[in-house]
Amino acid sequence: MITKQISVFLENKSGELARVAGLLSENGINLRALDIAQTSSYGIIRFVSDRQTDAARILSENDYVLHVSEVFAVKVPDRPGGLSGLLDILAENEINVEYMYSSFSITDMDVAMIIRVPDVQKFEKLIEGNSEYSITNL
Amino acid sequence: MGKYYQQEIETASRDQIITRQSELLVKQVRHAWDNLPYYRGKMEEKGVCPEDINGIDDLKKLPFITKNDLRLAYPYGFRAVPESECVRIQSTSGTTGKRVIAFYTQSDVDLWEECCARAIVAAGGTKEDVVHVSYGYGLFTGGMGLHGGSHKVGCLTLPMSSGNTERQLQFMEDLGSTILCCTPSYAQYLSEAINEKGIKNRLRLKAGIFGAEPWSEEMRRDIEAGLGIRAYDIYGLTELSGPGVAFECSQQTGMHINEDHFIAEIIDPDTEEVLPYGRKGELVFTSITKKAFPLIRYRTRDICVLNDEKCPCGRTHVKMSKPMGRSDDMLIVKGVNVFPSQIETVLLELGYSSNYQIVVDRVNLTDTIEVRVEMNANNFSDDLGMITKMENKVLQALRAMLGIGAKVSLVAPKSIQRSEGKAVRVIDRRKI
Numbered sequence: 001m002i003t004k005q006i007s008v009f010l011e012n013k014s015g016e017l018a019r020v021a022g023l024l025s026e027n028g029i030n031l032r033a034l035d036i037a038q039t040s041s042y043g044i045i046r047f048v049s050d051r052q053t054d055a056a057r058i059l060s061e062n063d064y065v066l067h068v069s070e071v072f073a074v075k076v077p078d079r080p081g082g083l084s085g086l087l088d089i090l091a092e093n094e095i096n097v098e099y100m101y102s103s104f105s106i107t108d109m110d111v112a113m114i115i116r117v118p119d120v121q122k123f124e125k126l127i128e129g130n131s132e133y134s135i136t137n138l
Numbered sequence: 139m140g141k142y143y144q145q146e147i148e149t150a151s152r153d154q155i156i157t158r159q160s161e162l163l164v165k166q167v168r169h170a171w172d173n174l175p176y177y178r179g180k181m182e183e184k185g186v187c188p189e190d191i192n193g194i195d196d197l198k199k200l201p202f203i204t205k206n207d208l209r210l211a212y213p214y215g216f217r218a219v220p221e222s223e224c225v226r227i228q229s230t231s232g233t234t235g236k237r238v239i240a241f242y243t244q245s246d247v248d249l250w251e252e253c254c255a256r257a258i259v260a261a262g263g264t265k266e267d268v269v270h271v272s273y274g275y276g277l278f279t280g281g282m283g284l285h286g287g288s289h290k291v292g293c294l295t296l297p298m299s300s301g302n303t304e305r306q307l308q309f310m311e312d313l314g315s316t317i318l319c320c321t322p323s324y325a326q327y328l329s330e331a332i333n334e335k336g337i338k339n340r341l342r343l344k345a346g347i348f349g350a351e352p353w354s355e356e357m358r359r360d361i362e363a364g365l366g367i368r369a370y371d372i373y374g375l376t377e378l379s380g381p382g383v384a385f386e387c388s389q390q391t392g393m394h395i396n397e398d399h400f401i402a403e404i405i406d407p408d409t410e411e412v413l414p415y416g417r418k419g420e421l422v423f424t425s426i427t428k429k430a431f432p433l434i435r436y437r438t439r440d441i442c443v444l445n446d447e448k449c450p451c452g453r454t455h456v457k458m459s460k461p462m463g464r465s466d467d468m469l470i471v472k473g474v475n476v477f478p479s480q481i482e483t484v485l486l487e488l489g490y491s492s493n494y495q496i497v498v499d500r501v502n503l504t505d506t507i508e509v510r511v512e513m514n515a516n517n518f519s520d521d522l523g524m525i526t527k528m529e530n531k532v533l534q535a536l537r538a539m540l541g542i543g544a545k546v547s548l549v550a551p552k553s554i555q556r557s558e559g560k561a562v563r564v565i566d567r568r569k570i
């Protein structure tokens with residue numbers, strides 16, 4: 001189960017992120033996960049929401065440059081070692097991770113890690129064969 | 139040596155000057171007709187032949203030469219003598235398509251150096267002076283031109299070239315440089331360095347000859363106060379010879395054009411109509427003594443005013459104002475000619491849209507150029523490292539094209555202002 005993530009190009013100026021968040025909330029779109037990567041002059045915000053198709057349309061209509069990519073949301077139990085266990089499994093199986101970030105909580109107890117990997121199939125197979133972690137949707 | 143380098147010609151009567159210009163023009167047009175098939179073609183196209191040119195009044199019958207003509211005829215199309223007669227080339231900055239290579243016979247070099255010598259003498263130079271040449275040497279005409287002029291005057295000439303400020307100051311102090319020749323922005327830079335080190339009272343500088351770059355009266359006052367000198371402007375183009383086409387006298391109210399070598403006209407850049415003295419327009423030069431590279435009615439694209447009022451210095455040659463702008467979109471950044479079209483070519487080749495903006499500024503006395511490019515969906519990827527790589531790619535391509543470093547900024551789409559459907563391409567924040 002693949003999650004569609006939207007990446008948006010932003011100049012690194014104050015108020016830019018607020019504008020994007022405002023646009024989404026005005027349209028009743030709920031953010032589920034958000035990450036920001038930046039240099040001194042520009043940045044990329046990556047997010048997952050409850051209505052990705054609408055979010056992409058609205059941002060495009062407002063002249064944002066965006067890119068939709070496929071990522072995985074992996075449910076991580078809320079206990080010590082929950083995240084490091086996952087990282088260990090990925091390392092043992094030599095799975096490269098381009099980036100990962102945490103979602104907002106998906107239940108009262110759990111969060112998901114949003115993970116972008118180059119080898120989608122290998123990753124999917126590995127997690128599906130594992131009893132402790134599962135791929136979820138947000 | 140007195141006030142003038144060549145008194146007879148520099149103070150000749152207007153009649154004498156016009157007579158001389160007429161004679162030389164007739165000869166030069168014949169020379170071009172015989173030896174420049176490209177220009178002959180332009181004359182034929184206009185239905186003019188050398189017999190139609192009997193004096194300066196016939197100048198307006200002749201076709202113009204533009205930078206584009208030089209480009210089309212590159213590299214030999216405007217060389218009017220056999221290579222064996224040439225002893226030198228000089229070249230403008232700028233890359234393929236924009237670069238001009240000018241050829242010189244020995245006589246061309248001598249006459250050019252005499253023009254520079256006049257400028258040095260007008261700035262108070264005599265054979266007792268120590269001329270510190272901090273213009274770049276090499277293909278650029280600045281260094282070689284003033285160097286040659288300084289030799290002609292008989293000054294001790296320091297061929298410093300540009301850069302290495304420490305060494306510049308050391309030589310200035312140890313050898314007692316009296317006349318500094320460089321770009322005005324470098325003069326400002328040196329002035330700051332000198333004042334920071336507190337060595338001003340150990341220097342013997344009295345005058346400076348600054349050109350190759352636009353500069354303001356404010357900058358002049360700044361340099362004069364900072365270095366304790368008189369600062370003189372000098373004008374020239376590689377296409378015509380180099381610096382020394384025109385130079386300032388003690389009055390500092392415009393530059394005397396060396397009219398025994400160059401005929402100046404002012405035209406309306408749109409209608410190409412010749413305008414009277416006092417009107418603002420594009421400066422056009424006809425080179426009447428150059429043998430190897432004789433340009434007739436060359437459009438400089440510099441906007442200025444000619445003034446034929448009598449000058450208290452005694453020189454009778456007309457004066458040109460400082461260039462007030464350009465009739466094309468060329469920018470001069472760090473002394474290098476930059477055309478927005480060059481930048482556009484780079485961006486389009488790399489897949490960017492033509493929505494870009496050039497921001498030129500002067501920070502800490504150094505010109506900066508920033509190219510702002512709108513990000514577009516085709517170029518955007520989710521990978522930050524990739525964007526930085528893209529930025530570097532544009533940066534390198536611009537450096538290769540322009541020969542100077544530019545800052546590249548990827549900006550949000552539609553964030554570059556458009557006016558009347560046309561983008562504002564250039565923002566020049568320099569106060570010059």
Ligand SMILES: [Zn+2]
Nearest residue numbers: 387449451453
């Ligand atoms: Zn004068």
